[in-house]
Every structure is written in structure tokens, then in C-alpha cells.
Amino acid sequence: MELVSVLVAIVAGAALAGGVGVIVVSENHPDKVVEQRIEQGQKAEEPVVLDYGSR
């Protein structure tokens, strides 16, 4: 039982670290600034048809 608990704790720790890592990377990666500039440019020229979403 204790072994299972330790394993759960290890998997949980790894998963949480992965999740937090993904969020931190997605918020701070170097392309973010470029993306923001592109977004600002797109805002100035709005699309003719507004997307429901994108895949």
C-alpha cells in the first residue's frame, strides 16, 4: 500500500511539474512577443468573417 502511495505521489509530482511547465512556457516563450505584434497588426485590419474558432 505504501509503495502505491509513493508511486502516486511521484506521478502526481511529475504531472504537476509538467502542467506548470507547459503553462509557464506558453506564457513566456520568445515567440510570444512576435505573436503579440502580429495580433496587434491583425486587430488593425479586422477579418471580413469572424471565426467561430480554429482547429
Next chain:
Amino acid sequence: MRLNGLKLYATCAALALAALAPVLLPGYVLVYDMVFTPEQPVNAAAFGLGDALPRAVPVDAVVALLTQVVSGQLVQKVALLAIVFAGALGAGLLVPTDKTGVRIVAAVAYSWNAYVAERLFIGHWTLLLGYAALPWVAMAGLRMRAGEPRAWTGLVLASLPAVLSAPGGVLALGTALATAGRRKAWQVLALGVVLNAPWWVPSLLHNGLSDPAGVEAFSARGENWGGPVLSVLGLGGIWNAEVVPASRANPMLPVITVLLLGAAVLGLRELSKRMPVWPLAGLGVLGAALALIAVLPGGAMALEALIRHVPGAGLLRDSQKWVAWLALPFAIGLAAAVERQRARLLVAVLLLGLLPDLAWGGFGRLEPVRYPADWAAVRDKLADQPGDVAVYPLSAFRRFDWNDRRTQLDPAPRFLSGTTVVDDSLSVGGRVVAGEDPRAARVRGGDLSGIGWVLVEHGTPGRLDENLLARLEKVHDGPELALYRVPGAVPDEPNGPPVAPVVLAWVAAGSLIGTSLLWRRLPVGRFAAPRPEE
């Protein structure tokens, strides 16, 4: 209530608040398909008698009636909080155990997952009300299986939040069939057919067919290296990348998904000694298969053929929603799997930690805003005025500065009284999926026959035909909205489904609900023949 029971209720309340606390601020949360207004009009379209496919029936009618009594924002806040609270509580109570920690794991697994997050962020609150009702439907189904007196009334009442929408109604019916067992199948089916009549009757009578292009556009999507299959098995995989929480790209997630599913299967084996869980698990497998149908070989073609030829089959697109059936066996199976572990609450923490971006309304995704005063001014100008309203720019969705440029459905049909014609074609990544309303198609072609008013919403992308507007008489010119009268407009004849069968459907469903309430409250329900052992 015992302390342990209180702990479960407190956990469910905490989950609801953790996910949705910002929603409690004054105003309306307007994201993608979620639109609430101060007072939604009670009109023909709300009851399934409009020209377009009745996608929001009967929920529009119910919300319209409720908002005649209380403000729309109150209805919205209660509905959203109920999704997380009632879903979590139902899942917790469904597990046959005396350990509150086990119930808490089920509650967290059912209410704090990718399905809830993604569907909340895309504004599918009616589908989620149905999702939250599933554990309660399962409990009622199990009581029917056990032959408890008046159990069918419990099933009717538990299904009510689900039958507000077509997918919710189907989800509830499937869950009821799986839990009530074969001997009660006909009874459950009859109840389901009548309760769901307000949406399926007008859907079948609807003239138009849906665009099969929607099958591919709305098919399940891979969220990480696990692809669509593992994304869907992890209860995610919605078609729209914009509503997927960033944490779904976690590289550990496909591995964790397999581990958690494996644990849930082991837990279901244990649970099967205490309750009939295999039909529910089978339904979960069916749900996952349906969710993946459009990405499996030949699946998209079959679905496209169905949508091309069967009226109302357009309701089947966006098939990822059916994975809701997997969530319940997963949650109770996982809870049972950790029953003998001392570290079981760690699993609940793991589930919360895997999806931190569901907290606090997705950190800005679900944020209430107030409608600008222009909307009330135009509504007052149009009150009691004959003539339908066409809305420009021609686009189903809007992006206003006053809503932080969030993508949202046009609020006009639910804000203004009378009938409103909006462009219902959808663009997904630049690819257009044709709409279903023939009147909207005519307006797109510049034909304003039968239109009495034209409403122009400012500050949102889309085309405007200035030549068309130059021929109209401007009656309101505000910072957000402009209203034009169409000179010499002749009202259009209603082109919706025949009234009689739709009214009959509403009467049948209403009578069933009324009868089940009376059956529970009045002595009439106790005239049922006693069971042999009584």
C-alpha cells in the same frame, strides 16, 4: 447531516467557487455560445417554431420564462454554479461507499476535468447542465432497476436539466437505459421520448438539412502528442483550439490518462460487486467511440451522409460531446480504485493540479460584463413594433470592445423582442459551414423581404452594405447600435414547422413532468400495487 456528509457538500461548493467565483460579479458572461440577457423574449423561435433548426430548444423557452420573473444574470450565475456543484455532488453520492474521501475523489474527477473546462469556455452551459444531471439520472435509473416505488418520477425530475438541450437529453436517456436495466428499458425509453419531445419534434419537422462540412470542422482534435484518441479518452479533444486550457498540452498527460483509465477499470471491477457498473462502462466506451467517429476511418463519411439526408441530424455534429458518457464510469471507477489507498486525497489533488487553468473562471475567460445602454434603448424602440429585425454585420459571432474582444454569439435574438434574423453560417479557421436558416440565406443575398427593421452593431468585424443602408430610414444612432426602418416592409409568413405537433410535444412533456410531481406529492402515487415483499 453527518460531518462526513458535510465534508462532501463543502468540497462540492469549494469546487464550484474555485472554478466560477468571478462569475458571481455583477454582469453577464458572454463567451462563444453562451448568451444571457436581462430579459429574454418569449417568442415562437424559443419554442421550436422559428425558421432555423431548433438548436436552443427548449432551453430558450425556459430561460425566457424564467427571465420574466428574475434577471437573466441571476439565472446564469445559478445555472453555472449548479453545473459544478450538482455534478460533483451527484458523482460523489453515486459511489456505494462509507468513506467520504472516496466520494470526494469521484466528485473532483467528474467536475474538474477537460470536458467541463472546454465546454464551459465555449459556453455550452446547457450541455453541461445535462452532464451534471447524469449522476442523478444514474441514481434514479438504479432505483428503477431495484423496483423502488415511484422511482420513475425521480428519473423524470433528474432528467429535467438534461432535456433542456438535445445532446443533454440523449446523454440522460442513454445513462438511464444503462442503469435501469433491460427489464425497465421500454419504460425508460417511453419517458425519454416524451420528455425530449420539445426538441426532437420540431427538429424532425424542420425543412432544412445541415451542411455536412460541419462534420470535419467540428470533429475531435488532438491536444498533445497523444493525438485525438488519448485527448478524448482524457475527456478533452474539443474541436476548437481556442477554448482548450494550456495545461492540456502537458507532455505527461497522455501517460497519466492511460494510468488513470487503467485505475478506473480496476475500480469498476471492484465496484461491480456492489452495483451494476458494466452497462455504464459500456456506455462510456460507446461515448468515446462516437466522440472519435469523425477521426476514425470511414466515420466522417457515414456522419456526413447522415447529416446530408436526415433532417435534424445536424445536431449530431461536434461529436466529441458524447464522451460525457465516459466521465461517469471514469469518476466512480477511479474513486473505487483508490478506496484502499491511504493517499486517496492525493489523487484528488492530482486531478485538480492537472487542470489548474479551470480555476477562477479560466483566469479571465469567464468574466461578467455589462451591456452598453444602447441595447436597452433599441429594445425599447422596438417594443410592440411589428416587423422582423435583420442584424448586420453578417456574422453569427461578435467581438465587442465592451466584452474585451471575446468571441461571442450575437446577443440580438435574445435581447430584442420579436423575431430576429442573424447570419447563421459559421466560419471555422476561415472555412465556412453553411447555415440552416433560409431567411438568413436570403438576407445574405441582400433580400430584405419580410424584414421590418435593420440593426447594425458597431465595433465588431464583418461586412456592411452601405448602399443597402442608404435606402433605409435611420431611427436610432448610438455609439454601439444603429437601427433602421425598412420602408414599405410587408411581414413575412411564418415558415417554421407546423404548430400543432410542436404544441402537442410541449403539452406531452409538460403533462409528464406535472404528473410525476403530483405522483410524488399526492397520495395518488401510493395507490401503486405493493411489492411482494411488502
